[in-house]
Amino acid sequence: MVWTLVLRGLVVGAVAGLLAGAFAFVIGEPRVQDAIDIEEAASAHASLIPVIPAHISDWVVSRDEQRFGLFLATGLYGLAVGGVFGVLFATLRGRGRARTDYELAVRLAGALFLALVLVPFLKYPANPPAVGNPDTIGDRTAYYLVLLVGSALAMLAAARVAWAVPDGAVPWKRPLLAGGTFVVLVAVLMLALPAVHEIPADFPAQLIWEFRLSSLGTQAVLWTVLGVGYGIASYRAAQPRVAAQRA
Amino acid sequence: MDPISAQQPIPVRQLLPALLVTTLLALLVYLVQFDQGALSQSGTFLHELMHDGRHLLGVPCH
Numbered sequence: 001m002v003w004t005l006v007l008r009g010l011v012v013g014a015v016a017g018l019l020a021g022a023f024a025f026v027i028g029e030p031r032v033q034d035a036i037d038i039e040e041a042a043s044a045h046a047s048l049i050p051v052i053p054a055h056i057s058d059w060v061v062s063r064d065e066q067r068f069g070l071f072l073a074t075g076l077y078g079l080a081v082g083g084v085f086g087v088l089f090a091t092l093r094g095r096g097r098a099r100t101d102y103e104l105a106v107r108l109a110g111a112l113f114l115a116l117v118l119v120p121f122l123k124y125p126a127n128p129p130a131v132g133n134p135d136t137i138g139d140r141t142a143y144y145l146v147l148l149v150g151s152a153l154a155m156l157a158a159a160r161v162a163w164a165v166p167d168g169a170v171p172w173k174r175p176l177l178a179g180g181t182f183v184v185l186v187a188v189l190m191l192a193l194p195a196v197h198e199i200p201a202d203f204p205a206q207l208i209w210e211f212r213l214s215s216l217g218t219q220a221v222l223w224t225v226l227g228v229g230y231g232i233a234s235y236r237a238a239q240p241r242v243a244a245q246r247a
Numbered sequence: 248m249d250p251i252s253a254q255q256p257i258p259v260r261q262l263l264p265a266l267l268v269t270t271l272l273a274l275l276v277y278l279v280q281f282d283q284g285a286l287s288q289s290g291t292f293l294h295e296l297m298h299d300g301r302h303l304l305g306v307p308c309h
């Protein structure tokens with residue numbers, strides 16, 4: 001049973017990752033290239049200042065290979081995330097408030113997208129190449145991970161609050177209590193973590209905006225396909241058994 | 248229509264081996280998002296190959 005659920009997560013996750021990769025390739029990749037062009041031009045200018053190494057041009061992997069590597073990255077990421085999703089699904093099944101596998105899959109994906117993608121994105125949004133200061137990458141990664149883990153824990157706390165509310169309660173009680181728990185915990189975390197302001201003054205604002213939307217869209221495609229796909233697969237897997245029971 | 252309404256929780260004992268898998272999968276996420284050759288032993292080849300994916304998945308890269 002457990003392994004069926006984990007395997008389902010791996011398969012659906014890999015498909016979700018590849019579809020997210022297709023979205024990122026069509027919508028996001030042109031923005032990455034624009035940003036790299038800006039970065040190259042800037043480092044050509046600043047070649048007398050040795051602080052910032054020319055980033056992309058020194059690399060052994062060509063740009064074309066990196067475009068292919070995009071699918072490798074999103075595919076592997078989707079596979080891994082899908083497997084973890086399957087383990088979580090197996091753990092939560094029958095323990096939370098969701099009444100069907102489909103409902104559980106979609107809610108779980110929504111909760112994870114909110115906690116693992118949207119919250120970190122709001123404070124530390126995705127940046128195209130040429131935006132970050134290479135000296136602060138360690139700090140920025142640490143802030144991002146602290147917010148990610150904290151947000152996941154806040155979601156866990158909110159879920160526990162939601163499960164503690166009985167099914168007979170007034171309909172707004174559960175969402176308000178659980179949502180309130182999540183929002184307050186995340187707000188405290190966000191206010192406590194340092195701000196990062198590193199976008200160069202002359203970097204095109206339009207490009208930042210479009211890149212960030214395409215990044216958020218990439219994650220949205222992945223989590224939507226994962227949640228809905230996993231839910232459909234679970235629903236269909238349960239069908240023959242139901243038919244056999246009725247017969 | 249509602250085949251799972253009587254879902255039985257999977258016993259924790261059966262879930263434990265899956266935690267091992269989770270650890271491996273977490274390493275895979277690390278490999279995609281942060282590894283610079285320490286884990287993959289491929290130098291920075293994989294790191295560079297998956298560069299655009301890292302940016303578009305929203306991970307701090309550079």
Ligand SMILES: [Zn+2]
Nearest residue numbers: 129298308309
């Ligand atoms: Zn980068």
